[in-house]
Amino acid sequence: MTSFAPSVGSRDGCSAAADAVPVSVILVSFNTAGLLDQAIRALLENTRVPMQLIVVDNASTDGSVEMLRSNWPAAEVIQNPPQRGFRESLQPGNSSGPRALRPASEQ
DSSP states (O other): OOOBOSSTTOOSOOOOOTTOOOEEEEEEESSOHHHHHHHHHHHHHHOOSOEEEEEEEESOSSSHHHHHHHHOTTSEEEEEOTTOOHHHHHOTTSSSHHHHOOOGGGO
16 A cells, blocks of 8 residues: 655654554545645645545546646545546445555454
8 A cells, every 4th residue: 555644844754653554535526636635735735644635536627637746646546437426436346445455464
């Protein structure tokens, strides 16, 4: 698992406290590049455990995916086809967010 650093301002993984429980965060996005960047920064500033970050993008046309790949290379980006929608992006069994989750034993 590629994880984000639990320290502020770091984009390349680093170790956290040995007793920290890793978490997985799934963000669903559609044309929210600026807000998405702010949300990830806020997560990093307020999360003190290893984090798996999955962003499910619903066919954005505002450069969201490009921003993610440039600014947050450790994020797992899933690009959905157009018309997928928020609910379908989080449905177990779809090729979206929940399928990218890894059990704690693999983290």
